[in-house]
Amino acid sequence: MIKPHKSHYSIVWIQTIADIPQSAWDALATPLKTPFLEWNWLHNLEVSHSATANAGWLPNHLILWRENTLIAAAPLYLKGHSQGEFVFDHQWAELAFRLGIEYYPKLLGMTPFTPAEGYRFLIAPGENEEEITAIMLHEIDSFCMKHNISSCHFLYTDPQWRPMLEKQGFSTWLHHSYIWKNDNFTNFDDYLQVFNANQRRNIKRERKAVEKAGLILKPVTGEEISKSMFSLMYDFYADTCDKFGWWGSKYLTKRFFELLHHNYRHRVVFFAAYSEAERQKPMGMSFCLFKEDQLYGRYWGSFQEIDCLHFDACYYAPIEWAIAHNIQTFDPGAGGRHKKRRGFPATPNHSLHRFYNNRLGQILRSHILQVNQMEQQEIDGINAELPFTNK
DSSP: OOOOOOOSOEEEEESOGGGSOHHHHHHHHTTSSOSTTSHHHHHHHHHTTSSSGGGTEEEOEEEEEETTEEEEEEOOEEESSOTTOSSOOHHHHHHHHHTTOOOOSEEEESOTTOOOSOBOOEEOTTSOHHHHHHHHHHHHHHHHHHTTOOEEEEOSBOTTTHHHHHHTTOEEEEEEEEOEEOOSOOSHHHHHTTBOHHHHHHHHHHHHHHHHTTEEEEEEEGGGOOHHHHHHHHHHHHHHHHHTGGGGOOOOOHHHHHHHHHHTGGGEEEEEEEESSOOSSOSEEEEEEEETTEEEEEEEEESSOOTTHHHIIIIIHHHHHHHHTTOOEEEOOSOOGGGGGGTOOEEEEEEEEEESSHHHHHHHHHHHHHHHHHHHHHHHHHHHTOOBTTO
């Protein structure tokens, strides 16, 4: 456990990000690589009733002030389930149940429903980051033990922040995402040269199938995006989720998408598939966000089953756009081993965990190394099968 720190800081817990002025929050969040910790994104999740207590995501943010200056903030949520996290700790919940330990509620640090690396505490430039982190973790420990919160988890953490948490006793759990990296490609054909001949032909065939269907994929960004396109994107998103039933992960409301038009479209790029006959309304569309040299895929949908449209809208067209705009990494979103055949190697990411029940914590610490070794073997196995010429 962390020793308490006496300081001139004041610490408060808030249940809505609206309690903090946007300018103060974004002074801490905007310099970060990730777009998913900025005030508008998190506020939209709350006011749209996407991330609320009724949805099982009770906002419980930790805020650190020095007099009237916001020094640090931690977006946190009290969870009564593990849905929408994409780090599957159900085995830990099952173990706790068998041991007679209450696993929920738990305290979670991540952007809701967003399995993209970059979570960390937001700390003002020039502050002693290790000291501030230690102060906040001590407050989190005290809060959790006082209120019988079983555990604290930080998911998809910023790699540069992770060592500070490990020093404070958090256990690291290894996972993987599929991440495309820009190897100084000049255009899409240049990117294709990394593949063996068979996979190059396959990718060209998949893109050609979309052309043969009479579709044109067009990137639409910023001021080009109409309000109706955000509403349509929700319809595509909802339709895709419904096709997968319980596994569809339909967490976001239509209001969330509509709010993005007002305050977040500067970070959005849609890859819209238009037919030659109907150029006003897309037949399918993928939804990505970008910040500086990072691109993130989030959602997609199409009301018709069109051969290979998913691959083109979610992978190839975004990669082509990324190369043209000097994007260095592209995270296309959760899941799917099919990504490895399209230029997305398995790439490590990490979550950090602390159990406040001594027995559960001891089991975690005793077995997490073996778990991580098995995960690393899976990563190595996936990457050994990449269809690249320089393997």
